[in-house]
Amino acid sequence: MPDLEARSPWSVHQGIHQVKISPPRLKVNSVIRVSGSKSLTNRALIIAAMAEGISRIEGILRSDDAYWCIESLRELGIDLAIEGDTAIVTGCGGKWPAPRGQLYVGAAGTVARFLPAALAAGQGEWTLTGSKRMSERPIEQLLMALTDQGAGLQYLNQEHAYPFVLQGNGLNGGNVQLAGNLSSQFVSGLLVAAPYANQPMTIHMQGVTVQREYVNMTIDMMRSFGVEAAEDLEQNIYHIPSGKYSACTIKLEPDISTCCYFWAMAALTEGYIRTEGIYADRTRQPDIEMLEVLERMGCTVVRGEDGAVEVHGTSQLRGGFELSMARWSDQTLTIAAMAPFADAPITMKDAAHIRHHECDRISAICTELRKLSIRVEEHADGLTVYPGHPEPALLDTYDDHRMAMALSLIGLKAEGITILDPGCISKTCPDYFSRLRELGAGIHFFA
């Protein structure tokens, strides 16, 4: 059952239980403007809230994940105005105006993992709660590190999990050990808060950090607000000097994870999609890797100097390869949805940690592809999908926006695809189905 409490006032399709997607009569052919990156939006909002001065963040994402970030910051006493897709944030210099409060993070991993460290750097006591799924997602390694750094933690249900009461006593700084094998968000959260520690901090990462590009996005955002964190890949450490963020005006890149669905639509329908505002050779967003895979599948991709990306689809998608999703695992589901239409099997691996995302994504996508009579093999860290003709089916989406958006792609090529709980897309892309309709797909909602 979806946790509807996590659907914010910015969510859509309330009371709609199913949506049937039918293939467009014509090939998609459109220019798409995608909203700001969810990951960049929540980084910029939290850092701006900690900064000295008033920041202007242009191109924010208006979705559930951003909404709960904004609401949490307002609950902390931050003066935060939203004008269209611009946020004006009056920073507190690391001293949260409201030293007590109830913070709800929804289903947003970025808020759930970034806020605790930012609070621990301050003084106060707050109760943090989240969606049902958030209480099942890993956060122990981060909370252990914060405890070592001086935070007080009282768990209200399961140990080392949401919900909990956090007492901020300031961060000690110095050496911190942290693992990144379950999520890159733990180190991102600690990095964001580290400048406000009582002394410079050195984070010693233990082993491999998944989706490490997101940590680079964090470091870049910190730099935009005036703090330079140093990364030593050899020693697997991050060193953060003491300091404060300075307010700035920043324009956020579009969300490339969302762009991937539209690029996939061109691939699947032998159509054409142009997105703008993305400099493919400069972005840190790891899902940009999708473009190379679309080329490998036979599409033509143009990476414009002007920030335009064009994807031209092909009559027959090519398969017969294996992909490591370690760097860009959010697109595992998108690739899996396209794979039945390739001419040979596609294997995705190195994505075990997505079993801890909005749902156990490997198990979920295998289950739903089998409902479509697609042959699929589940592996501990991924899956192999074989070519096939999806049969009509009613598909579950597990309260997971990426399950809903990926499975909907199948409806652009196969008849009879209906998915449950379309509103779950509100986590990062509330206008997804209206966009699909604009592109010519048949979209029929059922209460």
Ligand SMILES: O=C(O)C1=C[C@@H](OP(=O)(O)O)[C@@H](O)[C@H](O)C1
């Ligand atoms: O830091 C971020 O903005 C994100 C990090 C990744 O999570 P994990 O590192 O937990 O896989 C990614 O899947 C998520 O969509 C956004």
Ligand SMILES: C=C(OP(=O)(O)O)C(=O)O
């Ligand atoms: C895993 C995701 O989000 P988060 O971890 O930020 O909730 C996602 O958007 O696919």
